[in-house]
């Protein structure tokens with residue numbers, strides 16, 4: 135019997151179509167509903183990009199105002215969600231906290247659906263749920279960081295847009311426009327990336343007609359891993375290990391001798407650099423100037439140039455994002471929850487698209503275990 139053509143990790147396998155984004159490694163480009171992500175990051179508030187991913191078009195002024203009003207109305211963390219988070223030890227990883235909080239929100243939605251008794255929401259109902267998670271996640275992430283620091287939670291402010299309010303709830307200070315802009319760009323760049331591991335997880339869960347919240351909880355579980363979303367946190371652990379630029383060569387000698395994966399570098403799809411990195415690096419550069427932290431830029435540049443020279447493997451989005459979030463003041467453990475807050479827009483756009491396909495995702499496997507045998511009588 136001929137061996138099947140197995141594609142481990144589904145590398146290079148096209149499993150379905152999507153109209154949400156186009157990742158093109160040949161041109162090193164990324165389009166959200168046809169728009170280059172660089173143009174969106176330079177001109178749009180994150181709320182408008184969320185609207186684009188869900189609805190296929192950028193919002194006009196009235197549609198943006200309506201989305202902003204709905205987002206503001208659902209920003210505050212519900213007491214029952216706070217109570218669930220407070221049951222989790224502060225020593226737990228914040229991704230476990232975020233995953234549990236989303237699950238609690240889903241469990242308190244009587245019409246979440248996803249069961250034989252209630253097959254799940256209509257596209258309009260699921261869009262509403264998507265906006266509610268989009269609105270709730272900043273408060274969940276901010277609450278978690280402040281809880282771990284022993285700080286009191288900060289209520290959202292209706293006079294601030296999404297990114298400024300996120301920073302306000304986390305740090306309790308009026309954020310500087312430079313910082314808001316860099317943060318806003320990071321959220322847009324993290325929002326969507328076709329069938330990455332966490333998005334595909336959400337689509338598999340949705341393909342069984344399960345509910346939107348279950349799909350997002352599953353996606354959070356996938357994103358936590360250091361080969362995926364957890365890499366932005368891992369980049370800072372690496373920076374802390376290296377210390378300063380003068381240690382890069384010796385650190386890399388040891389790390390490569392130990393066959394370690396250098397987090398923040400490499401990509402399953404992009405092989406000559408991640409299309410999002412130049413935009414995020416420019417945002418990092420504005421933060422380096424703003425905070426006067428040229429030491430960070432020196433370490434960043436030294437590690438990138440040395441690793442690229444040795445292995446020909448290029449940075450991915452997590453490499454500039456980690457130091458950027460560190461300069462803004464987020465705890466390292468908060469970085470991947472920030473990725474969740476951004477990617478929930480892409481995930482839920484794919485959930486709505488997959489639900490419409492109504493097609494169960496169930497690949498085959500090639501058995502290589504023991505031959506058939508029978509219990510001795």
Ligand code: SDX
Nearest residue numbers: 327330360361362363365395396397398399400401402450
């Ligand atoms: C994200 O898919 C997406 O779009 C994801 C994402 C999104 O927006 O959703 O872009 C977000 O997850 C970005 C990736 C974040 N992960 C990391 O930074 C972790 C470090 N990177 C590697 O683990 C790796 O590059 C992957 C997992 C990202 C991609 O791996 P591939 O495509 O499966 O390639 P591979 O692991 O088979 O590597 C090929 C070779 C191997 O060497 P050999 O075993 O053949 O000798 O390159 C080496 C690898 O060891 N390699 C690395 C490396 N990346 C690849 N070696 C050291 N450090 C690295 N970072």
